Amino acid sequence: MYIPRHNAETRIPVLHSLMRAHPLAALVTLNAGDLIASHLPMVLEPGANDADFGTLRAHVSRANSQWREVSETTDALAIFAGPHHYISTAWYPGTYEDGEEVPTWNYAVVHAYGPIRVIHDPAWLLAHVSSLTDVHEAQMPRPWKVSDAPSDFIAAQLKGIVGFEIPIRRLEGKWKVSQNRTRAEREGVIVGLAQLDTPESLAMSEMVAKALRG
Numbered sequence: 001m002y003i004p005r006h007n008a009e010t011r012i013p014v015l016h017s018l019m020r021a022h023p024l025a026a027l028v029t030l031n032a033g034d035l036i037a038s039h040l041p042m043v044l045e046p047g048a049n050d051a052d053f054g055t056l057r058a059h060v061s062r063a064n065s066q067w068r069e070v071s072e073t074t075d076a077l078a079i080f081a082g083p084h085h086y087i088s089t090a091w092y093p094g095t096y097e098d099g100e101e102v103p104t105w106n107y108a109v110v111h112a113y114g115p116i117r118v119i120h121d122p123a124w125l126l127a128h129v130s131s132l133t134d135v136h137e138a139q140m141p142r143p144w145k146v147s148d149a150p151s152d153f154i155a156a157q158l159k160g161i162v163g164f165e166i167p168i169r170r171l172e173g174k175w176k177v178s179q180n181r182t183r184a185e186r187e188g189v190i191v192g193l194a195q196l197d198t199p200e201s202l203a204m205s206e207m208v209a210k211a212l213r214g
Contacts, residue, residue, distance in 0.1 A: 009173030018082045026079040031069030053168035076116035082108035083203040091192035113170040119163035
């Protein structure tokens with residue numbers, strides 16, 4: 001990924017935070033000479049130490065051909081997209097001074113790379129879907145658990161999926177949040193986004209403000 005120095009984010013806790021907040025990733029692999037991608041909710045398991053980037057776990061339908069082409073030498077790329085928003089020239093003071101401004105798009109993304117392993121083990125799959133469910137049901141008034149369903153029903157469902165595990169070997173983070181603009185321009189972006197008052201604009205406004213605060 002092309003990452004100008006001022007857009008680089010290398011702090012592992014920050015990268016992990018975005019991955020957990022936006023867990024639907026695009027999983028990309030090269031299969032028999034063709035690129036293939038699946039959009040999957042992933043579980044990030046923490047690493048054993050600061051040098052360990054952690055492990056990603058996910059699953060696909062058995063009908064999804066992506067898993068069939070994966071071998072022990074296959075590398076995978078998981079792309080996690082965070083907040084993003086269009087940035088209008090109307091928010092830059094220079095637009096009204098000399099007109100020499102162009103719009104852009106702000107965003108934050110994480111690319112996770114590593115070897116991918118296919119898993120068929122029912123015990124692993126049960127633990128994985130239970131973990132995935134627990135994470136996302138935690139916000140519900142009455143959280144549902146996999147164990148709430150009949151065990152024979154769950155066993156039948158597990159036969160229809162295949163697991164993926166990716167020990168992360170490299171992490172790249174790109175936070176394009178107006179860092180290359182002047183303070184006045186960044187303040188204009190913060191206000192402009194806030195005035196739109198949408199969940200997306202407010203999230204990006206906060207990211208630009210946080211970067212400005214350092």
